Amino acid sequence: xxxxxxxxxxxxxxxxxxxxxxxxxxxxxxxxxxxxxxxxxxxxxxxxxxxxxxxxxxxxxxxxxxxxxxxxxxxxxxxxxxxxxxxxxxxxxxxxxxxxxxxxxxxxxxxx
Amino acid sequence: xxxxxxxxxxxxxxxxxxxxxxxxxxxxxxxxxxxxxxxxxxxxxxxxxxxxxxxxxxxxxxxxxxxxxxxxxxxxxxxxxxxxxxxxxxxxxxxxxxxxxxxxxxxxxxxxxxx
Numbered sequence: 001x002x003x004x005x006x007x008x009x010x011x012x013x014x015x016x017x018x019x020x021x022x023x024x025x026x027x028x029x030x031x032x033x034x035x036x037x038x039x040x041x042x043x044x045x046x047x048x049x050x051x052x053x054x055x056x057x058x059x060x061x062x063x064x065x066x067x068x069x070x071x072x073x074x075x076x077x078x079x080x081x082x083x084x085x086x087x088x089x090x091x092x093x094x095x096x097x098x099x100x101x102x103x104x105x106x107x108x109x110x111x112x
Numbered sequence: 113x114x115x116x117x118x119x120x121x122x123x124x125x126x127x128x129x130x131x132x133x134x135x136x137x138x139x140x141x142x143x144x145x146x147x148x149x150x151x152x153x154x155x156x157x158x159x160x161x162x163x164x165x166x167x168x169x170x171x172x173x174x175x176x177x178x179x180x181x182x183x184x185x186x187x188x189x190x191x192x193x194x195x196x197x198x199x200x201x202x203x204x205x206x207x208x209x210x211x212x213x214x215x216x217x218x219x220x221x222x223x224x225x226x227x
Contacts, residue, residue, distance in 0.1 A: 101157065103154055
């Protein structure tokens with residue numbers, strides 16, 4: 001089976017840096033993705049790591065260590081609009097498919 | 113271009129009734145996924161279609177749930193004899209496999225309430 005763990009809540013102030021961690025257990029591994037979801041909205045893709053290391057996309061960066069089955073999402077220069085839920089998702093193998101399994105999500109609250 | 117669309121956006125039904133939820137994926141996307149999200153929870157995988165291959169139904173919670181994808185495009189998720197625990201947001205996503213990241217593009221979801 002596949003499982004992911006991430007913190008349920010994180011709070012930070014505007015302008016700060018916050019790191020959201022994700023550990024996973026999967027059968028097979030093809031990559032770690034991050035999605036953002038605002039209240040009442042659809043998840044939107046943020047970042048993807050297939051190999052070890054850091055991927056940077058503007059204020060957001062994502063890191064992966066396959067040997068540790070661990071990754072994180074780093075958000076810099078936090079803005080109020082970054083308040084949302086953030087999900088890590090692992091593409092592993094379940095049954096016959098390369099299935100995407102999502103974590104339970106981390107609710108980020110950005111304070112003024 | 114147009115994104116993933118779903119209909120209806122909201123559905124209220126009585127326990128025991130059947131419901132059909134529709135998903136129109138992004139044109140040309142070969143893969144289509146259905147997920148369920150309960151309030152404050154993560155996304156629960158339901159079913160996955162890829163091209164003409166047999167769908168992966170491993171996430172369907174019971175035989176009351178079924179889905180089909182016609183012509184490799186539009187998909188319908190059917191829930192028979194709905195129960196109150198079926199209340200959730202049902203999200204559809206599509207992706208273009210072979211594009212490396214296999215980014216999934218989500219629709220706005222259908223909010224289902226079973227009374």
